[in-house]
Amino acid sequence: MPQSLPPGSRRSGAANKDLDQYTHLMQLDHPDFVWMNYGLACHDYSWIRSDLDKRWKFQVSLARFTVRGLDISGARVLDTGSGRGGNCSYLVRYHQPKQVIGLDQSALQVNWCNKRFKDEGINFVAGDAQDIPFPDEAFDVVTNIESASIYPDKSRFYAQVHRVLAPRGYFCHSCNYANVPYIENELQRAGFAILEREDITERVIRALVENDENFRLLLTQIAGTPAAMTFAMGLHTTLTHHIPKVFTSEHRYMSWVLRKVS
Numbered sequence: 001m002p003q004s005l006p007p008g009s010r011r012s013g014a015a016n017k018d019l020d021q022y023t024h025l026m027q028l029d030h031p032d033f034v035w036m037n038y039g040l041a042c043h044d045y046s047w048i049r050s051d052l053d054k055r056w057k058f059q060v061s062l063a064r065f066t067v068r069g070l071d072i073s074g075a076r077v078l079d080t081g082s083g084r085g086g087n088c089s090y091l092v093r094y095h096q097p098k099q100v101i102g103l104d105q106s107a108l109q110v111n112w113c114n115k116r117f118k119d120e121g122i123n124f125v126a127g128d129a130q131d132i133p134f135p136d137e138a139f140d141v142v143t144n145i146e147s148a149s150i151y152p153d154k155s156r157f158y159a160q161v162h163r164v165l166a167p168r169g170y171f172c173h174s175c176n177y178a179n180v181p182y183i184e185n186e187l188q189r190a191g192f193a194i195l196e197r198e199d200i201t202e203r204v205i206r207a208l209v210e211n212d213e214n215f216r217l218l219l220t221q222i223a224g225t226p227a228a229m230t231f232a233m234g235l236h237t238t239l240t241h242h243i244p245k246v247f248t249s250e251h252r253y254m255s256w257v258l259r260k261v262s
Helices: 013-025 051-055 057-066 086-095 107-116 154-164 180-189 201-210 212-222 226-245
Strands: 076-080 099-104 123-126 139-145 165-177 192-199 252-260
Touching (some): 057 139, 076 086, 139 154, 154 165, 154 180, 180 192
């Protein structure tokens, strides 16, 4: 989710729009509204356990794919841009890590998540992902889903992830970017080796399209007030009809598993 700016920085118009949208999203207070990612279409959802997870099956599937191939049981995990807390909750319930901390720039969102997930042993902390408020080598795994694309200083964020990871720790990152070769170069410059890279654009678009009616019904139920309903329906239109048109041959949705190597 959007992060605060380094001194002297300015947001672009698109980033300001994202921040405005995020502010509205925080006003949707329903306890079932725990996901904010675009989702990922899969062939099999039989592994999903709870009824709520089944309603958010595309979003849960993206969280699962982001940490694919890793055994994170007993690991110390930091989720950057933790938003509504869904990814943190998924990690705790499906992977049994030793510790999960969610980091988000919004104190309001953090307070909501600490109340919503108080029985799951997750600690949500307010802070800037470009200046992560934890000591060096504090985590074995760092995750980020979708928020990093709008950080004003992505290279600084990657450097901060590298700093807080233990030697040979993992950075699991799923996000849409307009210039993938540049991003991969910056990740490698920050000291990461790319273990896996997947272009999942088409599967993300499928999730947005296939989730159209279900997402509309979900937003109708969680909106709460007429003003929130108006915003929720606008969000539905944006996600299911406009976002799929954003992707081009150069603007792709990528998912990486990276390892700290230097």
